[in-house]
Amino acid sequence: MASNALSAASVEAASQGLKELDRLRREQDGLIKKINKIHAKLAETQPEQAEKFEDKFWSKLRDLYSQAKALADAEESASNACLSNLDTLSIPSQAAAAHRRKTETGDQKRKRAKADADSSRLNSPNVSRSADSIGKAVGDQVAARITPEDSEKSEWIVVKVTRFDRETNKYEVIDEEPGDEEENGGTGGPRKYKLSPSAIIQFPKPATALDFPTGSQVLAVYPGTTALYKATVVGPHRKKKTDDYILEFDDDDEDGFLPKRTVPFYHVVTLPEGHRQ
Secondary structure (H helix, E strand, O other): OHHHHHHHHHHHHHHHHHHHHHHHHHHHHHHHHHHHHHHHHHHOOOHHHHOOOOHHHHHHHHHHHHHHHHHHHHHHHHHHHHHHHHHHHHHHHHHHHHHHHHHOOHHHHHHHHHHHHHHHHHHOHHHHOOEOOOOOEOOOEEEEEOOOOOOOOOOEEEEEEEEEEOOOOEEEEEEOOOOOOOOOOOOOOOEEEEEOHHHEEEOOOHHHOOOOOOOOEEEEEOOOOOEEEEEEEOOOOOOOOOOOEEEEEOOOOEOOEOOOEEEOHHHEEEOOOOOOO
């Protein structure tokens, strides 16, 4: 009876936790719509006009971001509480499974062990997906920092992931652009690197494309090259997340002005913190 009461209480707690998560996400959706509305207004406004906006406009945007952060923190706490409740619910079933195994005959144990092994093979990451825990698959093109983290300049290029070494927690990647023979042991072939996850950024796909508003600083592939540089989104406002960006690259000076470059959405990523160029 005590066990049943505990289980009922855990189920109720889990149910309440899911309801709280749903409430938090609805609030977040409302806030995001408000933030996007302001972003759209800024995207359609010339920089010199935006400077004339009153302080309350910028305070409102800041407050919305603060609220969004608070909701995100609350969602994380609610998610952890839900996980704890679900763990509590799973303990009795795990104990029942252990008791069942103790009472099985030898033949039944062998059959169950074989079934468990087959299931484990089918669900193994090495069988179902040749990728690491962050989800970057072998064969993907990604942005990679090939200079040490403490270098004076951060050099980012497009590379292809060939392998993820779980023992060293490093990616093995290749620069598919032919390099100098001196850099590649006299072969002139693709340059190879072993990089930590922090030196890798996955390029967006249509389903995961971000929407950087006008004025955002980003890291992007310079047209006609495989190198990434810091750039600024200069608009106009894109109708779809998969539309091309219009960017101005830093240090891309031509006769005293920065030319506008068109870059596909899948070659534009978030500017890494501490980027040096």
